[in-house]
Structure formats: structure tokens, C-alpha cells
Ligand SMILES: NC(=O)C1=CN([C@@H]2O[C@H](COP(=O)(O)OP(=O)(O)OC[C@H]3O[C@@H](n4cnc5c(N)ncnc54)[C@H](O)[C@@H]3O)[C@@H](O)[C@H]2O)C=CC1
């Protein structure tokens with residue numbers, strides 16, 4: 378990857394490469410756009426095949442956060458970190474504390490939280506070194522693990538998508554194929570089960586699948602069979618790029634609504650999905666519950682306020698479908714326009730110098 382070329386193409390502000398030999402920390406912090414406020418986005422720990430893959434993931438995820446935070450109406454920009462390593466083997470206290478010090482060095486331009494491969498306990502270690510971290514333990518007055526709230530947001534967003542596709546937002550009797558039953562999806566399965574949906578699940582982690590089978594009466598399928606399974610809703614909740622040239626022809630679902638970030642391998646896959654008449658709930662809107670929840674910590678966490686805001690995901694998804702129909706554009710593009718318009722408006726209106734830019738956080742209530 379030619380880093381500067383890539384950054385210029387998608388207008389990234391900053392990429393920070395962090396290395397700490399003692400702890401084994403290798404982290405890439407990508408800050409895409411801070412027009413709306415400090416960049417907030419989680420930290421993913423993953424075993425990448427090579428450095429290029431890690432850079433690309435950090436950059437793509439950071440851009441997604443710019444759009445997610447803008448579409449959610451947050452006064453926050455977009456950033457994300459990837460730590461290169463195996464979350465099951467390579468973690469240690471010194472690593473997350475070293476990472477915390479690097480974040481502190483950015484002086485508030487970037488605020489972190491959990492993502493795939495990192496936990497509340499990891500963020501508590503980061504908090505030992507910096508205030509610019511969210512999703513830490515409730516014992517610190519924080520909101521804890523964002524995953525259950527993300528799951529709730531995906532659930533309400535899925536209902537809005539079901540209304541668009543089937544004329545009714547009830548998920549009772551609907552068959553939902555859930556790909557990945559990790560932190561978010563397991564909680565999503567619980568909501569769906571409680572409403573009477575039928576679940577089909579898959580995961581590379583057999584124990585997670587077994588739990589979903591036992592607790593929710595889910596049917597388990599092989600990881601390669603999830604796309605072609607007979608279902609009403611396909612819910613991608615593992616990693617990104619699962620909506621692509623190979624998988625779209627296999628899909629039988631009328632709706633795609635899931636938690637994963639960067640579900641479309643390329644933008645054009647959003648066009649193809651639309652042409653096939655599949656209702657696609659844009660990923661960064663439907664999965665914004667977690668960031669909405671942790672962002673509330675920045676103004677003094679209030680769970681009721683945060684959950685009320687998460688419930689607006691239903692209206693946001695509905696609005697996107699309305700724009701999509703009105704302007705005859707795919708839903709992913711309707712979401713992008715909504716986010717871009719907000720960023721551009723704010724970019725134009727915020728020209729005068731302020732001594733304390735962080736104060737904008739308190740105005741997002
Ligand atoms: N945790 C959160 O609050 C948020 C998460 N997301 C996104 O949602 C997705 C899931 O996040 P979490 O549940 O936190 O992660 P997680 O790591 O707890 O769950 C992911 C699950 O996917 C499984 N998996 C990985 N590759 C797979 C494959 N090829 N086929 C089937 N299963 C596979 C893993 O074994 C794991 O159980 C990620 O894309 C994440 O970026 C987005 C917004 C917020």
C-alpha cells in the first residue's frame with residue numbers, strides 16, 4: 378500500500394504507528410476526519426496476515442467511524458486502532474498501558490473503546506494511562522461493554538428494515554441467519570429469540586454456536602452455508618466484506634441487517650444488492666448503538682438517555698430507506714449522503730477560532 382496516496386484519496390488526516398518492544402505492542406491508530414469533533418472509535422486486536430492488511434483495516438474502519446458518528450448525530454469524528462496480535466495469546470498489561478500512553482500523546486484528538494479482540498478489562502488498563510478511553514468498567518462510572526447496546530441497536534434497526542421489506546416490523550416467525558455469534562450477535566440472538574424469530578447461526582467458534590443452539594433453539598450451519606440458507610434476514614455479525622461477488626448470488630434473504638463493520642466488500646456491491654431488491658440496512662447506521670452508548674460517557678454517562686438515543690436507530694434506518702426511494706439511489710449511498718452533508722455543513726460553519734474545541738461535546742444532548 379502506498380500510504381500517502383491512500384490517505385490522500387480518501388482524505389485521511391493522520392496515521393500513527395505505535396511500537397513498544399518490551400510489551401510487543403504494534404498498533405496503528407488511524408484518524409480519518411475530525412471536523413465534527415475528536416475521533417472516537419474502538420481498538421481491534423487481530424492476527425493480520427501482513428502489515429498492509431492491518432493498515433488497510435485500520436484506515437477503512439476509521440473512515441467508517443467518521444460516517445457512523447456523523448450519521449448518529451454525534452459531535453465526534455472518526456478514528457480506529459488495530460493492534461497486530463492474537464488476542465488469545467499476545468495480550469499483557471504493559472501492552473495496553475503502552476497503548477494508553479500513545480493515546481494520551483494525541484491529547485484528545487483520538488478516543489478509544491473496545492472492538493473485536495479487546496475487552497472492558499483491556500480498556501481499564503488503557504484508562505490507567507489516559508482519560509481518552511470509553512467503554513471502561515461501570516465501577517469507574519463508565520458504561521462498560523458496548524456490545525449489548527450495539528446488539529439492541531441492531532435489533533431495532535432490523536425491525537425497521539423488516540417493516541420496509543415485509544410491511545410489518547414484527548420479527549415473530551421470521552428466520553434470521555446470523556453469521557458470527559460473538560459479543561454483539563449473541564445478545565442480538567437473545568432479542569430475536571424473545572420476539573419469536575427462528576435463528577440459524579454459524580461461527581468458527583464451536584462453543585459459541587453450541588450455546589446459541591442450547592439457549593435459543595438455533596439451528597447451526599457450516600460457515601460456508603450461511604449465505605445460501607433459506608431465511609428472511611441475513612445478519613452479518615462477524616468481520617467485514619461478506620457482501621461480495623461470491624456471496625450475493627447465493628443470498629435468499631430479502632433483508633441484510635447486521636452488526637459487522639464494512640459489510641460491503643466494495644461500494645458497487647451495495648448497488649448490486651439494491652438491484653436484486655434486497656433491503657440493506659447500512660452497517661454503520663444499524664451498528665451505531667455501541668458508539669452512541671460510549672459517547673454518552675463524554676458528557677457524564679446516563680443509561681436512559683443513551684438507550685433513548687439508540688432507539689432512534691429505527692428512525693434513522695427508516696429515513697435512509699425514504700431517501701433511497703425518493704432519490705432512487707441505493708441505501709448505502711443514501712446513508713453516505715446523510716453523513717457527508719452533515720460533515721460538510723459543519724465544516725463550512727465552524728471557521729472561527731475557539732480556545733476549547735472539546736466544549737462541543739457538551740452540546741450533543
Ligand atoms: N462490539 C461492538 O459494540 C461493536 C461491534 N461492531 C462490529 O460487529 C462485529 C462483531 O463484533 P463483536 O461481536 O464485538 O466481535 P466478537 O469477536 O465478539 O464476535 C465476532 C464473532 O465472529 C466469529 N467469526 C470470525 N470469523 C468468522 C467467520 N468467517 N464465519 C463465522 N464467524 C466468524 C468469531 O469467532 C466471533 O465469535 C465486528 O465486525 C465489529 O467490528 C460494530 C459496532 C460495535
Ligand SMILES: CC(C)CC(=O)C(=O)O
Pocket residue numbers: 417418419420445457490491492512523638664665667668671
Ligand atoms: C465498539 C464501539 C464502541 C465503537 C466502534 O469502534 C464501532 O462502532 O465500530
